[in-house]
Amino acid sequence: DAGVTQSPTHLIKTRGQHVTLRCSPISGHKSVSWYQQVLGQGPQFIFQYYEKEERGRGNFPDRFSARQFPNYSSELNVNALLLGDSALYLCASTPGGGWGRDEQFFGPGTRLTVL
Amino acid sequence: AQSVTQLGSHVSVSEGALVLLRCNYSSSVPPYLFWYVQYPNQGLQLLLKYTSAATLVKGINGFEAEFKKSETSFHLTKPSAHMSDAAEYFCAVKRGFDSYDKVIFGPGTSLSVIP
Numbered sequence: 001d002a003g004v005t006q007s008p009t010h011l012i013k014t015r016g017q018h019v020t021l022r023c024s025p026i027s028g029h030k031s032v033s034w035y036q037q038v039l040g041q042g043p044q045f046i047f048q049y050y051e052k053e054e055r056g057r058g059n060f061p062d063r064f065s066a067r068q069f070p071n072y073s074s075e076l077n078v079n080a081l082l083l084g085d086s087a088l089y090l091c092a093s094t095p096g097g098g099w100g101r102d103e104q105f106f107g108p109g110t111r112l113t114v115l
Numbered sequence: 116a117q118s119v120t121q122l123g124s125h126v127s128v129s130e131g132a133l134v135l136l137r138c139n140y141s142s143s144v145p146p147y148l149f150w151y152v153q154y155p156n157q158g159l160q161l162l163l164k165y166t167s168a169a170t171l172v173k174g175i176n177g178f179e180a181e182f183k184k185s186e187t188s189f190h191l192t193k194p195s196a197h198m199s200d201a202a203e204y205f206c207a208v209k210r211g212f213d214s215y216d217k218v219i220f221g222p223g224t225s226l227s228v229i230p
Contacts, residue, residue, distance in 0.1 A: 004158070033217070033218075035220075040223075041222055041223070042119075042205050042207075042220035042221050042222050042223050043159070043205070043220045044220070045217035045218065045219070048217060056217050058217060090158055090159065092159075103149065103161050103164055104161075104218060105161075106151075106158035106159040106160070107158050108156075108157055108158045109157075109158050111156075
C-alpha cells in the first residue's frame with residue numbers, strides 16, 4: 001500500500017510569492033496534519049483537518065492556510081513568503097480523527113527554499 | 116501546556132555500545148508518548164509509542180522505552196548500536212484522551228555511531 005505522498009519534493013520561491021503544497025494521505029485515512037520543520041529543530045504543528053474541517057491550528061500567522069478535499073487529500077497554502085518560511089513541510093495522516101492513541105504516519109516532506 | 120525536552124542535542128556512541136536518548140515531558144493529563152526517527156532528507160518513522168498499557172514499550176529495530184510517571188520521563192534505549200542507527204530522533208507527546216490535539220515534538224537528538 002502506498003504511504004503518505006507529498007508534492008512537490010523540492011520548491012524554490014522568492015520572497016513575497018505564494019506557494020501551494022499537496023498531500024495525499026494513506027488510503028482510508030481521514031485526518032491530515034501539517035507540520036513545519038526548520039533545519040535543526042523538531043516539527044511544529046500547523047494544522048489538522050478531519051472530514052474536511054479544521055480541527056486544530058498551531059501558532060502560525062494567517063498567511064498560512066489549508067484545506068481538505070472530499071477524497072481526504074489536502075493542500076497547504078502560504079502567502080507572502082518570508083525567508084523564515086524556508087523549511088521542510090511534513091504531512092501526516094491518521095485513520096480517524098487523530099485523537100487519543102492514533103499514531104501519525106508521515107510523508108517524506110516538501111523542502112521549501114525562499115530566496 | 117504540554118512540552119517535551121530532550122537532553123543532549125547530539126549523542127555519539129561506539130558501534131555495539133548502549134544507546135540512551137533522554138526525553139522528559141510535561142503534561143497536565145496522562146499523555147500518549149512517541150519516539151520517531153528521521154533519516155536525512157526523509158520524513159519521520161515511528162519507532163514506538165506509549166499508550167497507557169505496559170510501561171516498558173518495545174519498538175522496531177531493537178529500540179525500547181520506559182515510561183516513568185514519577186520522573187515524567189520516556190527515555191529511549193537500545194542495547195547495542197549499529198551504524199544504521201545514525202539519525203535524528205524525536206520524542207513527542209500528545210494528550211491521552213479523546214482529543215483532536217496536536218502532537219508536540221521535542222527539539223530532537225542527533226545520534227552518531229562511531230565505528
